[in-house]
Amino acid sequence: MPAEFASENDHRDFAGELEVLCKLGQHPNIINLIGACENRGYLYIAIEYAPYGNLLDFLRKSRVLETDPAFAKEHGTASTLTSQQLLQFAVDVATGMHYLSDKQFIHRxxxxxxxxxxxxxxxxxxxFGLSRGEEVYVKKTMGRLPVRWMAIESLNYSVYTSKSDVWSFGVLLWEIVSLGGTPYCGMTCAELYEKLPQGYRMEKPKNCDDEVYELMRQCWRDRPYERPPFSQISVQLSRMQEARKAYVNMALFENFTYAGIDATAEEA
Known part of the structure; x- marks a missing residue:
């Protein structure tokens, strides 16, 4: 963000993110800090370059029925990405989150x-702008919240722990399987506040194996202590990947439709 448009809050968040990156150290599944400096009151951070951009856009670009229908029909596939590659994304994130949680960092x-x-x-x-180095973090100020990724206890009580990160991981796993669909597409945030405590959860995507969906459901358990730790999640996903089974079926079938995308909903 250009300095002239950056608010005091932006500067504080930027400095906070630098502090988090310094404390975390290096890990292959975390964007690593290369260096930082201050010049004339402005803070500059150099982090490693990720040539393929963010995972959400990357997943959406793989939707070949939309981007390259001829390729999709010729190869009988709904994505340029394979089940193995999609599972690897999930393994990578779970491994990185295991490292974060071991250091008692909450991503949020x-x-x-x-x-x-x-x-x-x-x-x-x-x-890592929202990260906190505490086992339990209670948010005391209201800001824009990533409601569709938040655990029940975070929505209701503004309490964040590693187990609320596990809930968010379950939503991220759904995003991977759905090739970047919008979670709870068509529902408002008000409906989520009402329905999640009543036991409502997202349905299993048609192309998703029962075992992967069961892992999502475990991440979305009401009671935080009943959700699996990231150590268990990463082991479970690694085992699935080693099994070489198509846990995420990308083969085209009749009336195939992608999960819905609602960019306006994702802003809240």
Whole structure:
């Protein structure tokens, strides 16, 4: 953001993100800090370059029925990405989140838009502007909230823990399987506040294996302590990948439709 348009809050968030990156150290599934300097009151941060941009856009660009229908029909596929590649994104993020949670960091804004795709399609967690280095964080001020990715306890009580990050990971896993669909597309935030505590959860995508959906459901359990830790999630996903089964079926079938996208809904 150009300095002349940056608010005091932007500067504070920027400095906060630098502090988090310094404390976290290096990891292959986190966007790593290269260096930082201050010049005439302006703060500059150099982080590693991710040539493929953010994961959300990358997933959406893979929707070949929309971007290259001839390719889709010729190869009988709905995506340029394979089940193995999609699972690898999930493994990468889970591994990075395991590292974060081990260091007792809470991300608080885990979503496909905040994951970057680096060389060799390695997924790297980014955007640590909301991260906190505490086991439990209670948000005391109201700002724009990523409601569609938030756990029940975060929505109701503004409480964030590693287990609320696990809930967000379940939504991110749904984003991966749906090739960048908008979570709860067609529902308002008010409906989510009402329906999630009543037990409503997103349905299983048609192309998703039961085992992957079951993992999502485990991430979305009401009680935080019943959700699996990231260590378990990364092991489970790695096992699936080693099994070489098509856990995410990208083959075209009759009446195939992609999950809906609502960019306006994603802003709230």
């Amino acid at each position: 804004d885990l979503a496909a838009r905040n994951v970057l795709v680096g060389d060799n399609l390695v997924a790297k967690i980014a955007d």
